[in-house]
Amino acid sequence: MMQTLLESKTMQAALEYLKEDDARTLKEHLELVAIPAPSNHEELRAKDMLRRFTELGLEDVHMDEVGNVLGTVKGKLGSPVVMLAGHLDTVFPASVDLTPKIIDGIVHAPGITDDTRALAELLTIVRAIKETGITPIGDLVFCANVGEEGLGDLRGVKHIFGKKNNIDAFISIDNPKIGAVVNKGIGSYRYRFNFIARGGHSFSDFGQPSAIHALGIAIAKIAQFKVPQFPKTTYNVGVVEGGTSVNTIAAKASFRLDIRSDSQEELKRFSSLAIEAAQEAVEEENRLRPHEDKAKVIVEQIGDRPSGTQPDDCLIVNIASAAIMAMGLKAEVRPSSSTDANVPISLGIPAITVGCGGRSGGSHTEQEWFDPKDAYKGPQKNLLMVMAMVGMDGVQEAMMPKFKS
Numbered sequence: 001m002m003q004t005l006l007e008s009k010t011m012q013a014a015l016e017y018l019k020e021d022d023a024r025t026l027k028e029h030l031e032l033v034a035i036p037a038p039s040n041h042e043e044l045r046a047k048d049m050l051r052r053f054t055e056l057g058l059e060d061v062h063m064d065e066v067g068n069v070l071g072t073v074k075g076k077l078g079s080p081v082v083m084l085a086g087h088l089d090t091v092f093p094a095s096v097d098l099t100p101k102i103i104d105g106i107v108h109a110p111g112i113t114d115d116t117r118a119l120a121e122l123l124t125i126v127r128a129i130k131e132t133g134i135t136p137i138g139d140l141v142f143c144a145n146v147g148e149e150g151l152g153d154l155r156g157v158k159h160i161f162g163k164k165n166n167i168d169a170f171i172s173i174d175n176p177k178i179g180a181v182v183n184k185g186i187g188s189y190r191y192r193f194n195f196i197a198r199g200g201h202s203f204s205d206f207g208q209p210s211a212i213h214a215l216g217i218a219i220a221k222i223a224q225f226k227v228p229q230f231p232k233t234t235y236n237v238g239v240v241e242g243g244t245s246v247n248t249i250a251a252k253a254s255f256r257l258d259i260r261s262d263s264q265e266e267l268k269r270f271s272s273l274a275i276e277a278a279q280e281a282v283e284e285e286n287r288l289r290p291h292e293d294k295a296k297v298i299v300e301q302i303g304d305r306p307s308g309t310q311p312d313d314c315l316i317v318n319i320a321s322a323a324i325m326a327m328g329l330k331a332e333v334r335p336s337s338s339t340d341a342n343v344p345i346s347l348g349i350p351a352i353t354v355g356c357g358g359r360s361g362g363s364h365t366e367q368e369w370f371d372p373k374d375a376y377k378g379p380q381k382n383l384l385m386v387m388a389m390v391g392m393d394g395v396q397e398a399m400m401p402k403f404k405s
């Protein structure tokens, strides 16, 4: 089936088009990377994508309530509905210089691969479909979404899947390996534990409960948690803040905890354990230094990325792998990671994260680089993949069924 689609005249023309469009795609890629888009402040880059989607003649182009940019290539039957996405945001604050520098053919710019490359691939794929007259059977929705990185907390896709929708499959282009297929989402819950006490002078107020002492007892308890190996579950206290001076009993202290797991149950279980540990720590501190002004703890959730798994041989993985192999590339079903696909996976909607073209390194650092040599192979593979899922009029039926919840 994949072979029929690949060898069809229209698909061959589209693949050839993508190769010829490579230089233009790189030009757009460099334009996009220079537009700052820190998580929660993606407006400039979003507006730019909105303009490009409109100019390409996508249908129903719009920016939704949270800033995701969407546009559709309508299919003959309008079903199934497959969404192909790349995220707008980067981990870099607006102050970072984003001007791309090309040295020996390698492009250096923060965010050049993660995930600006995906945005450029969306554009060239739309052009290839329009220019070669491909008619899909189902609808293909292109999405440049906000809020994938840490501080974004997947808010873009959470919004899309949090309301009524008719999406039958979701594919995010967000992996540096061209043959990558990620079908499991590591979830994470993140918390800030805020310890509060009255505080005072270290000598004259000695005996008052201390926010820092209570925090120390809590971390000592959490550090002894035993986690299961399967489903892999981890935790980390990554940031500690608090106190004002060495001779002040601290009135305020806080730490941030990250819990990760493939399993939603384990995320919940370790969250409860950590909250209990913090409450016990405060009680211990109040017992050690009994005083009418008691120490207390306020727990604030600062991150919620749902987790979920799909079998390695489920339909969406098989279609993706078949498309990768049909293009002469090596398919690699990769270990779980935390991406936009987490959200649909957690809801049972078929979803994967796949690779882009080119070679790259230095993700999430200001030294991030991208080698555009043969990068067109990424959009070629991704076009074949989504057309297999959504079907191509007169050539191949949609391989992805309608999702039934």
Ligand SMILES: [Zn+2]
Pocket (backbone or CB within 6 Å): 087, 114, 115, 148, 174
């Ligand atoms: Zn990314």
